[in-house]
Amino acid sequence: MSSDEDFSLVVTSGPNEDTIEGVQALIxxxxxxxxxxxxxxxxxxxxxxxxxDMTKKxxxxxxxxxxxxxxxxxxxxxxxxxxxARLAALKEEExxxxxxxxxxxxxxxxxDSRNSHLMDRADVxxxxxxxxxxxxxxxxxxxxxxxxxxxxxxxxxMEEGTALLTFEEEDVAMKILDMGKxxxxxxxxxxxxxxxxxxxxxxPSRVEIDTEICPQRVLVxxxxxxxxxxxxxxxxxxxxxxxxxxxxxxxxxxxPDSGTVVIxxxxxxxxxxxTQTEHHEVKLAKKHKVRVTPFINxxxxxxxxxxxxxxxxxxxxxxxxxxEQETLxxxxxxxxxxxxxxxxxxxxxxxNPVGQQTLALFGSTSSADEEEE
Numbered sequence: 001m002s003s004d005e006d007f008s009l010v011v012t013s014g015p016n017e018d019t020i021e022g023v024q025a026l027i028x029x030x031x032x033x034x035x036x037x038x039x040x041x042x043x044x045x046x047x048x049x050x051x052x053d054m055t056k057k058x059x060x061x062x063x064x065x066x067x068x069x070x071x072x073x074x075x076x077x078x079x080x081x082x083x084x085a086r087l088a089a090l091k092e093e094e095x096x097x098x099x100x101x102x103x104x105x106x107x108x109x110x111x112d113s114r115n116s117h118l119m120d121r122a123d124v125x126x127x128x129x130x131x132x133x134x135x136x137x138x139x140x141x142x143x144x145x146x147x148x149x150x151x152x153x154x155x156x157x158m159e160e161g162t163a164l165l166t167f168e169e170e171d172v173a174m175k176i177l178d179m180g181k182x183x184x185x186x187x188x189x190x191x192x193x194x195x196x197x198x199x200x201x202x203x204p205s206r207v208e209i210d211t212e213i214c215p216q217r218v219l220v221x222x223x224x225x226x227x228x229x230x231x232x233x234x235x236x237x238x239x240x241x242x243x244x245x246x247x248x249x250x251x252x253x254x255x256p257d258s259g260t261v262v263i264x265x266x267x268x269x270x271x272x273x274x275t276q277t278e279h280h281e282v283k284l285a286k287k288h289k290v291r292v293t294p295f296i297n298x299x300x301x302x303x304x305x306x307x308x309x310x311x312x313x314x315x316x317x318x319x320x321x322x323x324e325q326e327t328l329x330x331x332x333x334x335x336x337x338x339x340x341x342x343x344x345x346x347x348x349x350x351x352n353p354v355g356q357q358t359l360a361l362f363g364s365t366s367s368a369d370e371e372e373e
């Protein structure tokens with residue numbers, strides 16, 4: 001036997017379907033595969049169910065987280081708006097505080113300026129000219145206060161054909177005003193009718209004056225008694241020299257009521273320099289030590305007025321020009337002096353006839369009844 005005959009090829013094949021044994025074997029094989037498929041299907045269903053449960057849980061968790069995030073976002077937005085409003089309020093408060101701080105700083109500066117001004121005034125008052133006087137009054141309680149009394153002169157323009165009567169008693173003036181019209185007998189069958197009217201004056205009730213040191217003027221006091229013109233010339237010559245601390249003099253004015261001299265310089269720094277030395281020795285009739293102090297300017301910063309009726313003065317109107325001024329004035333004065341006509345004692349009488357212009361000067365705030373032509 002050759003080598004080709006010794007070689008055999010074994011081919012393994014599946015069960016033979018032509019035999020019963022083969023068919024049974026195939027059935028078992030297919031049953032096995034079917035069981036495996038059923039097991040896989042069961043496992044797959046279990047896996048699908050688990051995945052569905054997990055998906056449902058994820059959805060529920062996602063919805064819950066979404067709701068929580070939405071609520072938190074709304075809360076954060078509300079909190080953000082609140083903080084934003086609070087920040088705006090803080091900025092506004094900061095601005096108000098800055099304005100208030102600036103106002104306080106301005107008030108402090110004004111107060112400092114006022115204090116400085118008061119200190120300057122106090123320094124000036126300490127350097128006011130000395131004047132000897134004797135006190136004849138009486139002392140009292142320091143807490144007792146007295147009002148400052150002003151006695152201005154008020155010009156009252158009178159119309160033509162009018163007269164001002166000032167009675168000694170207020171009651172007489174009131175009676176004349178209550179009667180209104182008065183028939184004045186001029187003698188014979190001649191008479192005139194005049195009307196009595198109240199006199200109202202605009203009076204100052206409050207005056208505030210701001211004072212400041214004049215930068216160009218000085219007040220020279222402690223002067224000897226000598227010729228006024230010679231005194232002014234000597235002072236002007238002395239204080240015009242730079243070696244005496246002075247400079248070019250613009251004016252040199254003597255004040256007779258106080259016996260002092262006001263010197264005005266052209267330049268502004270000279271007055272301050274002279275007042276720092278205060279006492280200066282000047283060659284007048286002989287060498288004499290004068291005192292140089294600042295000159296204070298005053299300016300009215302506030303003036304309040306009120307209307308006052310003169311309690312003792314009445315205005316007569318409607319006086320015609322029918323006789324001589326002096327005669328008619330005497331007739332009127334005689335008429336209003338008689339008690340029978342409602343009059344009384346007359347303190348002052350001023351008549352302004354037709355064709356003339358007269359100004360009455362009132363010089364008392366208490367009664368405003370002192371008048372003169």
